[in-house]
Amino acid sequence: MKKVVIIGAGPGDPELITLKGKRNLEKADVVIYAGSLLNPQILQYAKPDAELYDSAKMSLKDVLKVMVDGVNQGKFVARVHDGDPSFFGAITEQMDFLDTQGIEYEVIPGVSCLQGGAAALRRELTLPNVSQSVIITRPEGRTPVPEPERIRELAKHGTTMVIFLGIQHVEKVIKELELSGRSKDTPVSVVYRATWKEQKIVRGTIEDIVQKVKDAGITRTALIFVGEVLNPKAYDFSKLYDPKFTHGYRKGEDDVS
Secondary structure (H helix, E strand, C coil): CCEEEEEECECCCHHHCCHHHHHHHHHCCEEEECCCCCCHHHHHHCCCCCEEEEHHHCCHHHHHHHHHHHHHCCCEEEEEECECCCCCCCCHHHHHHHHHHCCCEEEECCCCHHHHHHHHHCCCCCECCCECCEEEECCCCCCCCCHHHCHHHHHHHCCEEEECCCHHHHHHHHHHHHHCCCCCCCEEEEEECCCCCCCEEEEEECCCHHHHHHHHCCCCCEEEEECHHHCCCCCCCCHHHCCCCCECCECCCCCCC
16 A cells, blocks of 8 residues: 555553554554654554654654655555644644655544643643633744744733643743733643653642642653643533523523423
């Protein structure tokens, strides 16, 4: 099968890969995987004779060559990313290249560490009368961030925030939150390696989370969650299950029409 499939393999727990992702990984002849981020247990689903390439040790040019060589040899190629590749996955340049080569490809979505982290925290990221929006972002590093997308600007909205690639700059991130005007008692939670066996959770506020993270020794592979949904003082119940609320599948108790 002359095809490349880009698979989101989930946040860490090998059982959180989708059925479709697992099925495609099982039949791949060539597997290029993000070794610096992916739980190696995911590779147990690959064929014993599959060719394995760790992209952590490869340049983009190297990755693309393996893809093209595999397809030209009539092999089925799987490009395996952690989480869901639509978040900071760097897959656009790969897909654009495959388009120029006329190579067929498919993207199979995965469970993001965002969802894995929220599940670990046992928190709903949108609550009625608390926050109905989630901002997914990252701090500026070697990859620049447009001024309107600086954390200090986005945080002014007061919504739930999930900050990727920021734990190694946690002091800078928290300073940005402070400059936004968010209250020092705004809840902040850090989830290290969400859904992995080594998962670790640190809970605090804008005021104290930096020291708590340092005490926990977390320096990489963690998400920063910010917002009142993490520790809501009050919230409204969903209208979906309100006995007085009418929708397409149920009439409310007070609906006499």
